[in-house]
Amino acid sequence: MDTNDNWDEDEEEEFEFSRNYFLAKELASSAKKSKHKLTDIDVVDEQELREAASRIQPKHEDEIALLLDSYKTIYPEWLLALRCGFGLLMYGFGSKKALIEDFASTALTEYSVVVINGYLQSINLKQAVIALAELLWDQMKTKRRVLYRESPKSQQPLNSQSMEELLTLLDQAEIDDVDFFVCVVIHNIDGPGLRDSETQQYLARLAACARIRIVATIDHINAPLFWDKKMAHTQFNWSWYHVPTFAPYKVEGMFYPLILAHGSASQTVKTATIVLLSLTRNAQSVFKVLAEHQLSHPDEGMPISDLYSVCRERFLVSSQVTLNSNLTEFKDHELVKIKKHSDGQDCLHIPLTAEALQKVVFEIN
Numbered sequence: 001m002d003t004n005d006n007w008d009e010d011e012e013e014e015f016e017f018s019r020n021y022f023l024a025k026e027l028a029s030s031a032k033k034s035k036h037k038l039t040d041i042d043v044v045d046e047q048e049l050r051e052a053a054s055r056i057q058p059k060h061e062d063e064i065a066l067l068l069d070s071y072k073t074i075y076p077e078w079l080l081a082l083r084c085g086f087g088l089l090m091y092g093f094g095s096k097k098a099l100i101e102d103f104a105s106t107a108l109t110e111y112s113v114v115v116i117n118g119y120l121q122s123i124n125l126k127q128a129v130i131a132l133a134e135l136l137w138d139q140m141k142t143k144r145r146v147l148y149r150e151s152p153k154s155q156q157p158l159n160s161q162s163m164e165e166l167l168t169l170l171d172q173a174e175i176d177d178v179d180f181f182v183c184v185v186i187h188n189i190d191g192p193g194l195r196d197s198e199t200q201q202y203l204a205r206l207a208a209c210a211r212i213r214i215v216a217t218i219d220h221i222n223a224p225l226f227w228d229k230k231m232a233h234t235q236f237n238w239s240w241y242h243v244p245t246f247a248p249y250k251v252e253g254m255f256y257p258l259i260l261a262h263g264s265a266s267q268t269v270k271t272a273t274i275v276l277l278s279l280t281r282n283a284q285s286v287f288k289v290l291a292e293h294q295l296s297h298p299d300e301g302m303p304i305s306d307l308y309s310v311c312r313e314r315f316l317v318s319s320q321v322t323l324n325s326n327l328t329e330f331k332d333h334e335l336v337k338i339k340k341h342s343d344g345q346d347c348l349h350i351p352l353t354a355e356a357l358q359k360v361v362f363e364i365n
Helices: 002-030 046-054 061-072 075-083 097-107 125-143 163-171 197-207 229-235 265-277 281-296 304-313 320-332 354-364
Strands: 087-091 112-117 182-187 212-217 238-242 337-340 346-349
Touching: 061 097, 075 087, 075 097, 075 212, 097 182, 097 212, 112 125, 125 163, 125 182, 125 197, 125 320, 163 197, 182 197, 197 212, 197 229, 265 281, 265 354, 281 304, 281 320, 281 354, 304 320, 304 346
Parallel strands: 087 212, 087 238, 112 182, 182 212
Antiparallel strands: 337 346
């Protein structure tokens, strides 16, 4: 009898729970929906928000300094891992850009280093591979450490070769010195410009080249999902290191729009200036030629042939290839866009207002 009573009570409780659930759903669907929209929120200007964030006082500076010093004691371990054929993958909270750059400048002085900034919104990986191929082959020829089947200089120009051909070229290097390699530092290999599957496959194949070593950082929690077992353990051959720095993502965050902020012209000027100052003097001068033309002809783009003629006259470029290299940098950082002129030829245009463009030119002068 007692058992049946308990059973009835349980059934009644379950029925009451179900009834309350459906009543709540019915009330929710019949309630009036708010007419407010996310776009109605009065968000702060992006520049103001960034300035406010920059004024936040750092905490635990002494402890963080001790932590960073402790990483320096394992630089020899990292170098040994590279010499043994491993790739280094750094993870942990905080920007690791300064840490990796310090490692490269102090422990890798005997090796050439190529840097890829994966935190940029778009990256021309082929240009990076071309630069890497030129550097590797030139060094091997200079040091006479290479037994190469055929120099790439005697083949077709590197710029005209496909990624497949470039990677094959890099993998062909046969060097007497077993300790010789070129290190590729990739800040944020999980960044927006490198996240697609094809790019990760190319990077894995690059890492598998005998004379290439990769030092990379990740920050996204799902970054390891980019790689299958072969890529992670055979091609990249990662040696993982947990190196939280608790440093703010100042440089990396510069290229990400803040969620609760409107973009501003001053922020655009600041970003463009930072990018241009990181380029060579000649590249800055090429940009100024283009800017001068746009300021004097605001409704017209500048034909690439005209830009080349002016730059040749001012001894800023020696060939069309050099100019194309500069333009690739500009396009990768979205400083320049190409649009068709009425006569059908490609013209260059800087996507900034006249006022913002004048400020940028003033800053880089």
